[in-house]
Amino acid sequence: MDSSGVGDVKTAGLVGEATGYFGFSVRLVGVISGxxxxxxxxxxLLARGVGKVQFPYGPFLLAGVLVALLLVGP
Structure with missing residues (x-):
């Protein structure tokens, strides 16, 4: 299985910049929740028996930022 794609890496950079603006705690919660x-x-996917499948990780990074902003706040 391959690692993160280029889109995921670009999204991770943007997530780091956006959460870094709000502080370390928002960044930490964002990364962990993502x-x-x-x-x-x-x-x-594993429980459904899909097997080996690749899925984009970027949307989960962005959802983690949303969770961090809602839980920790700006």
């Missing part, structure tokens, strides 16, 4: 959300989605 990874958790992506892991939950991957677990659902």
């Amino acid at each position: 990874r958790i959300l992506g892991g939950i989605y991957g677990g659902i």
